[in-house]
Each structure stands twice: as C-alpha cells, then as structure tokens.
Amino acid sequence: MTRQQPNPFPHKLRVRLVALSLGIEMLMLGLLLANSLRLLNQAMEEVATTQVEEVVPLLDASLSSRLFEQDHAAIMEIINRLLNSPEAGLAYIVVYDSLGDVYAKGGNVNVxxxxxxxxxxxxxxxxxxxxxxxxxxxEGVPVGKVRFGLSVRSFLRYRNSILNQGLMIASGEILLSFLLLGLIGYFLTRHIYELLTATQRITSGEYSHKIPVQSRDEIGRLADNFNQMAQAVNDRVRALRESEHALFTEKEKVEVTLSAIADGVITTDISGRVEYINPAAENLVGFSLEEVKGEHIESIIRMFDENTFEPINNMVLDVISSGQPILKGDSAVLINRYHDEFSIEKSIAPIFDHNKNCIGSVMVLHDVTNTRQLTRQMIFQATHDSLTELVNRREFEARLSNYIDEVKQNGRRHVVLYLDLDQFKIVNDTSGHLAGDELLRQVSLIMKPHIRGSDVLARLGGDEFGVILLDCDVDHAIRVGEILRKSIEDFVFVWQKQNYRIGVSIGVVEVTEDNSDMNSVLSAADMACYAAKENGRNQIHVYHFEDKSHERKKDEMYMSSLIKQALEKDGFVLHAQRIVPIAADSDLPEMYELLLRMVDKENNELIPPQVVISSAERYQLMPNIDRWVVANALNCIQTCQKITGNEIFAINLSGQSLGQRDFLSDIMDSIVSSKINPAQLCFEITETHAIGNLTAVTRFITRMKDMGCRFSLDDFGSGLSSFAYLQNLPVDYIKIDGGFVRRLVENPIDRKLVESINNIGKVMGITTIAEYVENEEILAILHEIGVDYAQGFAVHRPSPDVFTELVKSGGPLGAENVPKPENVPKLA
Amino acid sequence: MADMSIFRMRWLLFIFILPTTALANQPPYTFGIFPYVTTTQLIRFHKPLVEYFEASLQRPVILITAPDFTTFVNRTREGEYDFIMTAPHLGLLAEKQGYKRVVMSLHTVQGIYVVRKDSKIMSLDDLQGKVVTMAAREAIIFQTAEHQMKQHGLIDGKNITIDVARTHNNAMFAPLRNEADVAVTGILLWRKLGQANKDQMRELARTPPSPGFLVMANPRIPDSVVDKLRYTLLDFKNTPQGENYFRVTGLKGFKPITDPTMEGLEPYIKIYNDK
Incomplete structure (x- = not known):
C-alpha cells in the first residue's frame, strides 16, 4: 500500500476559492506589472533614444567645429559643461579626432x-x-567621433519607483482582495461547512442530526433536502439495524447451532467451493475453515462405498445442477487428510436465493461411526455369547432357519450337531461358576479349530453347544463330531490345582427337505443328544425320525409350553404340608411347607411335579414359577384371617431364581407390600443350588434375614461338602435329606448320618427337620435322636384344602390331625 | 541613434574610405586652412580641394583649421600642418619659417567698408568718432584697412574705435546689430551675403587689393611631393571639380607663387615681427 502524499492544497472550498481568486489576481497583476515594466522599459528606451538623438546633434554642432579647429580648450569646456549639467545626464564624453585618437575626454571613463x-x-x-x-x-565631412555615456540611472530609478509603487499597490490590492475574498468565502461557505459538519456527524452515525441552516437560498434548500434524506436514511438505518440485529441473532443462533451440533455441515457456492464448515465438519475432514475456504469440496472430501470401498461422488455438483436435494444418501466411508476413517450418512440440499436461483449447497455429514460400531457390537452381542464369543442360540436358530430354507429351495444338505458337556455340573458345583465359565471358554477354543469358517459353532446355553455343518452329509458330520468328542475327552481342565476331565454327548441331525422347520431340527438334535447321554454319555447319537426314544424328550418340550400357559392362565395351585415339632413339649412354632401343583385342565388331574420341574428347569421357567408361588403364598397368608402370627410358612426357591438379578428386590417388595411379618416366612434352598451359587445365595439369604425372614437348607447331606458350606450359610433350618430318613430304621449308617447332621445343627444352633417321615417308626427314632421337626406322610399329607384348615386348628401336630398320606412328592 | 551612427559610418566608408583604400596604407596629410570664414564654410568650400589633394598625393588628407588667426599662425609655426592654405602675408611669414611655396589663388583679397543703408556715413572721412568693426587684427584685410584709415587720419583709439570681431562674417553683421557704425569685411563674403541683408546695408569704400591665398608645404614635405602637388593644383581648374571649386570659393584658380608677390607682402608681416 502506497503512502498517500499530503495534498499541499487544502481541501477547503473557501481556501480554494480565495487561493484561486488570489492566484488569478496575482497572475493578472503580475502580467500588468510585467507589461508596465515592459512599457516602462520601452518608454525609457524611447526617452533615452530621444535624448541620445538630441544629444548627438548638439555634440556634433558644438564639437565638430571645435574639433575641426582643433580647439581643445573649447572642446573641454563644452565637455565639462555637458557633464556638469544634470539635465544632460551624461556620464562621460570622449572625443576622437579624424585620426581616431582621443582628442578630449571628460567624466568617469577609462579610455x-x-x-x-x-x-x-x-x-x-x-x-x-x-x-x-x-x-x-x-558639411557631411567627418571630422572626428564622439563617444559618450548617457546615464540611465535616473530612468531606472524612475522605473523602479513606478515598479515599487505598482508592487505596493498590487500587494495592497492582494491583501484587500484576500480579506474581502476571505469574508465572502466565509459567508458563502459558512452554511456549506455546516452542511459538511452535519454530513460528518451523519456519516459517523448521528442520523437523527438536523442541519441548522435557515437560509432560503440554494444552501437552505439543499439543507432541507439533506435533512429529509438524512431522515430517510435514519429510518432505513434503524430498520436495517433492526434487521441486522435480527439477522445477527439468527446468525448467532445458526452459528452456535452449527457449532453445537454433532453433525458436520459444509456449505458451498454454486461452483462447489467451500464457504463454511462447522467445527464438527472440521473434525471430520481434518481441515480448518481457514484452510478450506474457497477450495473445491472434491479436494477435501474423499468418500468410499462402505461395502465395496470404491470411490463415490459426493454429489454436491449434481445437487446444485439438478436443484433436487439428497436428504439421506447411502452410507459411506469418509477418509480425511489424516487418513482417519468415518462412517457417515450424508445429506445434501441446494441453497436458493430469493429468486429461486440455486446459489450453492449445504452438505450435512452425520457421523455414524460410533453408531455403526455400536450397532455391530450390539449385533455381535445379540448374536453371540458373551462368555465364549460364539454364536448364541438366537443367531444359531436364525441361521439354521435360513439354511433350512436353502435346503428346501436348493436341495443342499446340512447337518446339525447338538453338544452337551458331561460332568460339567460337577466342575461348576465344586469349583464354582468362575471355573465353569472358564471351562466353557476353553472348550470353545478347543472346538473352533475343527470347525470350518463357513460352518456355525454356537453356544446354545449352559453347557450346550450347537454346530451347523454346511453342505455336509451325516458320515462326515459323525467324523467331525468324533473329532470334537475326542478333543474334549482328551482335554484336562485345571482349576486351582485340581484336574477335571469332562466328556461331551453329541446329537446329530441331518437337515433335509423332510425337516419342516427349525424347531423340529433343534428338537431332534436335542433328543439325539439326550439319547447319547442316556446311552452312557460321551458318545455320538444320530437322530432318526423313526426312533421312539425321543418321545419322552418331546414330552418335556410339550410340558414347557403347558407351564407357560399355566403361568399365564393361573394353571397352578398351592398345596400345604405341615412340618410338626417332634417333641411333645416343644415350643417350636408350627411350620407349613407350601407346595406347587400344576393342573391338567383337559384331564382335570394334577401333573406330577417332577415332570413340571424337569421341564421348567430345562427351559429356564423356574424364576417365573417362583415368583408366582411367592405372590400367591403371600396373598393366601394375607387373606387368611385365622393365622395367629406364630406360624412359619416355608416357600421353596429354585437355584435359577436366586441367580436372577431382580428376583431379590422383587421378593422383598412383595413382602413389604403384603405387610406380612417376614419372620413368618421361611425360604427353602436346596443344598446343591446353594453351593453352586454360594455367593449369590449368601447375599440373598443375608438380605432377606436382615428383613426378618428365615431360611432352610433343603436336602442337607446329599452333597459331598455339606458340612463345609454350612458354616457359610446363615440358615435357620436344615432339612435332612429324605434318602437318609427313609432308610433310618433299617440302615444304621443313615441313622448315624442323621444323628451327625442333627448334632451339627444343634452345635450350630440350627433347627433340624427330617423329611420323608413316612411311618411311626421313623418318627420314633427321630424323636429319640432329638430332631426338632418331622415332615412326611407320617405326619401330614399335602392338600389344597388343608392350608386353611391347618391354620384354623393351630397348635403342634397331633396324630388326630394327620391326614391320609398322599403319594405325591413335594415340590422342590 | 547607434543604428544611425552605424549607417552613417557605413555611408562614409562608401564615400570616402573605399575610393581611397589605396591611400589607407599611409598616414594622412594634415591640410590646415586659416579660419577666414566659419568652419562650416571652410569645410563646404574646400572639400573638393581636399579630395583633389588626396587623389594627387595618393594619401589621405585631413582638413583642419584653428579657432583664430593667432592660433593658426602659432600652429603653423609649430609645424602641426603638412600643408596650409593661408592669407598671403601669413604665407610669407610661413615661408620665413621654412615652408615651401606650392601655389597661390588667382583672386585678390580686398576689404570693403559697409554701413547700414540709412547710415549718414558717406565716406571714410565721416568715420571720425565712429566705431569700426573688423575681424582679426592679424588678417590682411584688417591691416590694409587700418593702413588706409591711417591715411585718412583715422587712428584707432584716437578718433575712431576699432572693435575686433572674431571673424569677418561677424564683423560684417556688426552694423546690422548696431554694434558698430562701420564694418570692414572681405569682398568675397560681401558677395556671398544674402540679398535681404545686403538690402539693409550699403558699401562705403574698398581697401586696396592684395594677393590671394597661398598654399604652402611644411618643410618636412619632400620637394618632389611639393612639386607634384603644385603641378596637379595648377591643373585643378581644368577639372570639373576644380572649376566648381573656384566658382564657389571665388578663388578663380591657382598660379605659382612669385617672388614679387612675396616681397609685396613684407609690410603686412610687421605685426608679427613686432610681437
């Protein structure tokens, strides 16, 4: 930028007017003086010439004769007189004779x-x-020559005097003109300066300022017009400011919005050059706004098809040329300047001006990288088992269904393997779930190398696995199954310095056109696996549809559907069986075990409980059943008006329920809502379930006991480590396993075991209950041993009607109150 | 004026210098003429003679004069002039100083007494007590007139008063200006006087005639030059310029200077001898 040279001529009208006028005047005066000087010089020359012309004849007349006479004295007299005469104005006179020699001279001259x-x-x-x-x-004859000097000093003085006078007059005139022009300029331009001041104030933003010019001349009219114009400008500026403020507010909102939103926004001009990108877009493309402003959008965004990874057009120019938006484009992968990849969904819309002309485009880039990753993760989680990362049951079934369809359509042949680990429960029960989980992971790793990538290996639940061998016949499937079986058989699982060996039972089912659906295939595979287990475990059994051994398994599956219906349609009933204190003088409260029964409504009979429980446990229905039991038990107790408040009601809980996260809180809420004294409630847990879920069970018991509930450890003595775990389980009762009690009369070992269990209970302050008390002899021995309670047909048979009656009668169990034995085992 | 001077100088060169370019290589001769008339008349009268001189001698000639007779006599004596044309008695005087004879004019010098026309003076005898104006006591006319008046018993300072004018011309106008009763002037001037003035005056008497003007050469002029000059001057009258010259000046011609002529002038140089 070049520096502006200062203007030596001030930008003031009055100064210019005065200066210009003075300049012209000075020029004219200068010309006048110059002309005067010229005329003076001319006049002076004429005067001098005239004087010379006058002097020469005089000199000639006066000197020539004297020179001719050689009268030097007369000549000198003439010379002196002439030089002394001021009027003559001669500075010197030199007379030469006819020979050219100086004859006489006078004045100041060097000859x-x-x-x-x-x-x-x-x-x-x-x-x-x-x-x-x-x-x-x-007489025309030269007699000599004369040289003389005519002094023009007087002329010059005269000329200079006139010139000085002229200069003084001119100076005075200029000064007077300056003053007059200054005054005229001031009065003429005064209003103009007021206008100027006003325009400056208006320029600086004081649009409401009025020009205070009251004159009626052109300036006044100009001021009026200017005031009107300023008013109009003021109005428009005000409107413009309002619009600007509104626009600024909107712009701020838009910018804040654009900055705040997570989606990248890029606007371009009509040629596709970037005009704006928001921070989210900067993060996506890796360029800042300053770097890409004006760059073509193709140069900053590279997109690829998410599936094929082929480069794809970003479509901006297509949208601009067509004027049609692309509201949601195909998913694409954006690779930015740092080679970072983003999964995006882009939308492009044209931008129109008020004339509907397309002036650019806006592209919105929605970063779906996390969403897609999450989706993939969720899909993976939804389709895979979290423990083994194998395909889960749902995905396995979905794929199997698809393959079944393919078989029907294309005649392909696939084979399904159903694997169930043998002795897994032992590991789980003895070393805990962590060991079981680790065993399952390692078994998965053992099996994976033997399964093709195109095949499907899934964990179907618990210790069950499934395999789909594609385009495979049964013989090959048997060979694969054998490899799997052998691998697992040879595998030694080490956990905390203990070695475990397990086996696997494998059911094989060929998927053919005859298999109608996925359920039938899975059912067949399950039944083949069940058959393999029943045949002695750790072997392979191929399912044949004509094989009758699979009927029973089919019954379990049928039963599970009946259970679900019973839960929905109130197909269960509660029976109660008294647990009676054995000692006659016992002050122990009466106890009642509530037993679940499912009604076969078609045949109007009760379904055996072992059938219901087997199916319910296999199909994970026990938590729902337990919830039903607790809810209905609390309801019965609450509605029973005869309850004294000293009775204790025992409710069985399955191991599956104890492992559920929400079960504890649900039960506690139900108890609180029922307003029943928790001390009247005793929950029975089998020893096997307690040991298998020791941590969860301990937590459950502790929380419930804090509430006031009681706990009973059922089937105590059936496990190998019962006594060891008893210290860790804060139970109130132990129910001696019926296997010992049933043979108490004839087997002394069982008697000793019962005595030991009872003694341990006494030592630990735990009340003992003997179940399966089927006769008086057993009851007598129990009395002798000192067991606290007795339960069994010898005491009371469970009955749906007895619950109310028993409560009504109250008191210790007496013989007269013992009902007829019912050949139905208790639930749990 | 300067232009005019240049123009004049160029004209003079054309008239005088160019024809005499051949003469320019030698220094000019000075030709002094005794101031018997005004300087203007001298120049005008004798310009043709000077030109003839130059042509004859093949050298430039400068014509000069003197303010009065005395000065002219002194300058002649001092040898300032190479050639002189002078009154006859002064010629004799110059010869006595070494000047060489060249020629003499054919006319004779004769004084004339004039008075105002209404003057009561009718003869020389009426001049007693009158004022007589004459020019230049050294002039031959003065001396012849003084001599004549003495013969009539008129003595300056005694019974007449002689007033000396600067020139014969001035003396001639003295009666008209009432400065004198009688004026004595040269007869040549009287003849040249305008008729209007002449009508106001009348001739009273004349002096005896005396020889005309003598042309003499300075002693330093070689005789050959003098002889050559004399030869050519004697032939001057035969030229148109000479004819006109003698008609205008009244000198009538040149003739050689003879001894009797010179001897007859002896009385008139007494005045110089007395000084």
Whole structure:
C-alpha cells in the first residue's frame, strides 16, 4: 500500500476559492506589472533614444567645429559643461579626432578600456550607462567621433519607483482582495461547512442530526433536502439495524447451532467451493475453515462405498445442477487428510436465493461411526455369547432357519450337531461358576479349530453347544463330531490345582427337505443328544425320525409350553404340608411347607411335579414359577384371617431364581407390600443350588434375614461338602435329606448320618427337620435322636384344602390331625 | 541613434574610405586652412580641394583649421600642418619659417567698408568718432584697412574705435546689430551675403587689393611631393571639380607663387615681427 502524499492544497472550498481568486489576481497583476515594466522599459528606451538623438546633434554642432579647429580648450569646456549639467545626464564624453585618437575626454571613463557601444537600450541596463558613439561632421565631412555615456540611472530609478509603487499597490490590492475574498468565502461557505459538519456527524452515525441552516437560498434548500434524506436514511438505518440485529441473532443462533451440533455441515457456492464448515465438519475432514475456504469440496472430501470401498461422488455438483436435494444418501466411508476413517450418512440440499436461483449447497455429514460400531457390537452381542464369543442360540436358530430354507429351495444338505458337556455340573458345583465359565471358554477354543469358517459353532446355553455343518452329509458330520468328542475327552481342565476331565454327548441331525422347520431340527438334535447321554454319555447319537426314544424328550418340550400357559392362565395351585415339632413339649412354632401343583385342565388331574420341574428347569421357567408361588403364598397368608402370627410358612426357591438379578428386590417388595411379618416366612434352598451359587445365595439369604425372614437348607447331606458350606450359610433350618430318613430304621449308617447332621445343627444352633417321615417308626427314632421337626406322610399329607384348615386348628401336630398320606412328592 | 551612427559610418566608408583604400596604407596629410570664414564654410568650400589633394598625393588628407588667426599662425609655426592654405602675408611669414611655396589663388583679397543703408556715413572721412568693426587684427584685410584709415587720419583709439570681431562674417553683421557704425569685411563674403541683408546695408569704400591665398608645404614635405602637388593644383581648374571649386570659393584658380608677390607682402608681416 502506497503512502498517500499530503495534498499541499487544502481541501477547503473557501481556501480554494480565495487561493484561486488570489492566484488569478496575482497572475493578472503580475502580467500588468510585467507589461508596465515592459512599457516602462520601452518608454525609457524611447526617452533615452530621444535624448541620445538630441544629444548627438548638439555634440556634433558644438564639437565638430571645435574639433575641426582643433580647439581643445573649447572642446573641454563644452565637455565639462555637458557633464556638469544634470539635465544632460551624461556620464562621460570622449572625443576622437579624424585620426581616431582621443582628442578630449571628460567624466568617469577609462579610455584604454572603453565600454562597448550599446547596440540597444537593454544593453545599457547592465551598467546603467547607455554607451553611444557618433560621428562628428561638418558639411557631411567627418571630422572626428564622439563617444559618450548617457546615464540611465535616473530612468531606472524612475522605473523602479513606478515598479515599487505598482508592487505596493498590487500587494495592497492582494491583501484587500484576500480579506474581502476571505469574508465572502466565509459567508458563502459558512452554511456549506455546516452542511459538511452535519454530513460528518451523519456519516459517523448521528442520523437523527438536523442541519441548522435557515437560509432560503440554494444552501437552505439543499439543507432541507439533506435533512429529509438524512431522515430517510435514519429510518432505513434503524430498520436495517433492526434487521441486522435480527439477522445477527439468527446468525448467532445458526452459528452456535452449527457449532453445537454433532453433525458436520459444509456449505458451498454454486461452483462447489467451500464457504463454511462447522467445527464438527472440521473434525471430520481434518481441515480448518481457514484452510478450506474457497477450495473445491472434491479436494477435501474423499468418500468410499462402505461395502465395496470404491470411490463415490459426493454429489454436491449434481445437487446444485439438478436443484433436487439428497436428504439421506447411502452410507459411506469418509477418509480425511489424516487418513482417519468415518462412517457417515450424508445429506445434501441446494441453497436458493430469493429468486429461486440455486446459489450453492449445504452438505450435512452425520457421523455414524460410533453408531455403526455400536450397532455391530450390539449385533455381535445379540448374536453371540458373551462368555465364549460364539454364536448364541438366537443367531444359531436364525441361521439354521435360513439354511433350512436353502435346503428346501436348493436341495443342499446340512447337518446339525447338538453338544452337551458331561460332568460339567460337577466342575461348576465344586469349583464354582468362575471355573465353569472358564471351562466353557476353553472348550470353545478347543472346538473352533475343527470347525470350518463357513460352518456355525454356537453356544446354545449352559453347557450346550450347537454346530451347523454346511453342505455336509451325516458320515462326515459323525467324523467331525468324533473329532470334537475326542478333543474334549482328551482335554484336562485345571482349576486351582485340581484336574477335571469332562466328556461331551453329541446329537446329530441331518437337515433335509423332510425337516419342516427349525424347531423340529433343534428338537431332534436335542433328543439325539439326550439319547447319547442316556446311552452312557460321551458318545455320538444320530437322530432318526423313526426312533421312539425321543418321545419322552418331546414330552418335556410339550410340558414347557403347558407351564407357560399355566403361568399365564393361573394353571397352578398351592398345596400345604405341615412340618410338626417332634417333641411333645416343644415350643417350636408350627411350620407349613407350601407346595406347587400344576393342573391338567383337559384331564382335570394334577401333573406330577417332577415332570413340571424337569421341564421348567430345562427351559429356564423356574424364576417365573417362583415368583408366582411367592405372590400367591403371600396373598393366601394375607387373606387368611385365622393365622395367629406364630406360624412359619416355608416357600421353596429354585437355584435359577436366586441367580436372577431382580428376583431379590422383587421378593422383598412383595413382602413389604403384603405387610406380612417376614419372620413368618421361611425360604427353602436346596443344598446343591446353594453351593453352586454360594455367593449369590449368601447375599440373598443375608438380605432377606436382615428383613426378618428365615431360611432352610433343603436336602442337607446329599452333597459331598455339606458340612463345609454350612458354616457359610446363615440358615435357620436344615432339612435332612429324605434318602437318609427313609432308610433310618433299617440302615444304621443313615441313622448315624442323621444323628451327625442333627448334632451339627444343634452345635450350630440350627433347627433340624427330617423329611420323608413316612411311618411311626421313623418318627420314633427321630424323636429319640432329638430332631426338632418331622415332615412326611407320617405326619401330614399335602392338600389344597388343608392350608386353611391347618391354620384354623393351630397348635403342634397331633396324630388326630394327620391326614391320609398322599403319594405325591413335594415340590422342590 | 547607434543604428544611425552605424549607417552613417557605413555611408562614409562608401564615400570616402573605399575610393581611397589605396591611400589607407599611409598616414594622412594634415591640410590646415586659416579660419577666414566659419568652419562650416571652410569645410563646404574646400572639400573638393581636399579630395583633389588626396587623389594627387595618393594619401589621405585631413582638413583642419584653428579657432583664430593667432592660433593658426602659432600652429603653423609649430609645424602641426603638412600643408596650409593661408592669407598671403601669413604665407610669407610661413615661408620665413621654412615652408615651401606650392601655389597661390588667382583672386585678390580686398576689404570693403559697409554701413547700414540709412547710415549718414558717406565716406571714410565721416568715420571720425565712429566705431569700426573688423575681424582679426592679424588678417590682411584688417591691416590694409587700418593702413588706409591711417591715411585718412583715422587712428584707432584716437578718433575712431576699432572693435575686433572674431571673424569677418561677424564683423560684417556688426552694423546690422548696431554694434558698430562701420564694418570692414572681405569682398568675397560681401558677395556671398544674402540679398535681404545686403538690402539693409550699403558699401562705403574698398581697401586696396592684395594677393590671394597661398598654399604652402611644411618643410618636412619632400620637394618632389611639393612639386607634384603644385603641378596637379595648377591643373585643378581644368577639372570639373576644380572649376566648381573656384566658382564657389571665388578663388578663380591657382598660379605659382612669385617672388614679387612675396616681397609685396613684407609690410603686412610687421605685426608679427613686432610681437
């Protein structure tokens, strides 16, 4: 940028007016003076010339004769008189004779260095002497020559005097003109400066300022017009500011919005050059707004098809040319300048001006990288088992269904393997779930190498696995199954310095066109696996549809559907069985075990409980059943008006329920809602379930006991480590396993075991209950041993009607109250 | 004026210098003429003679004069002039100083007494007590007139008063200006006087005639030059310029200077001898 040179001429109208006028005046005065000087010089020259012309004849007349006479004295007298005469104005006179020699001279002149003759008057101005030469003649005959100097000083003085006077007059005139022009300029431009001041104030933003010019001349009218214009400008500026404020607010909102939103927004002009990108877009493309502004959008965004990874057009120019938006484009992968990849969904819309002309586009880039990753993760989680990362049951079934369809359509043949680990429960029960989980992971790793990538290996639940061998016949499937079986058989699982060996039972089912659906295939595979287990475990069984051994398994599956219906349609009933204190003088409260029964409504009979429980446990229905039991038990107790408040009601809980996260809170809420004294409630847990879920069970018991509930450890003595775990389980009762009690009379070992269990209970302050008390002899021995309670047909048979009656009768169990034995085992 | 001077100088060169370019290589001769008339008349009368001189001698000639007779006599004596044309007695005087004879004019010098026309003076005898104006006591006319008046018993300072004018011309106008009763002037001037003035005056008497003007050469002029000059001057009258010259000047011609002529002038140089 070049520096602006200061203008030596002020930008003021009055100054310019005065300066211009003075300039013209000075120019004219200068010309006048110059002309005067010229005229003066001319006049002076004429005067001098005239004087010379007058002097020369005089000199000629006066000197020529004297020179002719050689009258030197007379000549000198003439010379002196002339030089002394102011009117003559002569500075010197030199007379030459006819030979050219100086004959006489006078005045201040050096005859040896005579000045040159001035050819014109102007030459005389150098020394103020007009040097003239003239012949002296008599009757036309030269008699000599005279040189004389005519002093022009007087002329010059006169001229200079006139010139000085002229200069003084001119100066006075200029000064007067300056004053007058200044005054005129001031009065003429005063209003203009007011206008100027007003325009400056208006320019600086004081649009409401009015020009205070009241004159009626052109300036006044101009001021009026200017005021009107300023008012109009003020109105428009105000409107513009309001619009600007609104626009700014909107812009701020838009910018804040664009900055705040997570989607990348890029706007382009009509040629596809970037005009704006928001911070989210900057993060996506890796360029800042300053870097990409004006760049073509193709140069900053590279997109690829998410599936094929082929480059794809970003479609901006297509949208601009067509004017049609792409509201949601195909999913694409964006690779930015740092080679980071983003999964995006882009939308592009044209931008129109008020004339509907397309002026650019806006592209919205929705980063779906996390969503897609999450989706993939969720899909993976939804389709895979979290423990083994194998395909889960749902995905396995979905794929199997698809393959079944393919078989039907294309005649392909696939084979399904159903694997169930043998002795897994032992590991789980003895070393805990962590060991079981680890065993399952390692078994998965053992099996994976033997399964093709195109095949499907899935964990179907618990210790069950499924395999789909594609385009495979049964023989090959058997070979694969054998490899799997052998691998697992050879596998030694080490956990906390203990070695475990397990086996696997494998059911094989060929998927053919005859298999109608996925359920039938899975059912067949399950049944084949079940058959393999029943045949002695750790072997392979191929399912044949004509094989009758699979009927029972089919019954379990049928039963599970009946259970679900019973839960939905109230197909269960509660029976109660008294647990009676054995000692006659016992002050122990009465106890009642509530037993679940499912009604076969078609045949109007009760379904055996072991059938219901087997199916319910296999199909994970026990938590729902337990919830039903607790809810209905609480309801019965609450509605029973005869309850004294000393009775204790025992409710069985399955191991599956104890493992559910929400079960504890649900039960506690139900108890609180029922307002039943928790001390009247006793929950029975089998020893096997307690040991298998020791941590969860301990937590459950502790929380419930804090509430006031009681706990009973059922089937105590059936496990190998019962006594060891008893210290860790804060139970109130132990129910001695019926297997010992049933043989108490004839087997002394069982008696000793019962005595030991009872003694341990006494030592630990735990009340003992003997179940399966089927006769009086057993009851007598139990009395003798000192067991606290007795339960069994010898005491009371479970009955749906007895619950109310028993409560009504109250008191210790007496013989008269013992109902007829019912050949139905209790639930749990 | 300067232009005019240049123009004049160029004209003079054309008239005088160019024809005499051949003469320019030698220094000019000075030709002094005794101031018997005004300088203007001298120049005008004798310009043709000077030109003839130059042509004859093949050298430039400068014509000069003197303010009065005395000065002219002194300058002649001092040898300022190479050639002189002078009154006859002054010629004799110059010869006595070494000047060489060249020629003499054919006319004779004769004084004339004039008075105002209404003057009561009718003869020389009426001049007693009158004022007589004459020019230049050294002039031959003065001396012849003084001598004549003495013969009539008129003595300056005694019974007449002689007033000396600067020139014969001035003396001639003295009666008209009432400065004198009688004026004595040269007869040549009287003849040249304008008729209007002449009508106001009348001739009273004349002096005896005396020889005309003598042309003499300075002693430093070689005789050959003098002889050559004399030869050519004697032939001057035969030229148109000479004819006109003698008609205008009234000198009538030149003739050689003879001894009797010179001897007859002896009385008139007494005045110089007395000084």
């Amino acid at each position: 040896q260095q005579m000045p040159n003759v001035d050819m014109q008057f102007g030459d005389a101005l150098n020394d103020s002497i007009y040097d003239v030469a003239a012949e002296l003649k008599l």
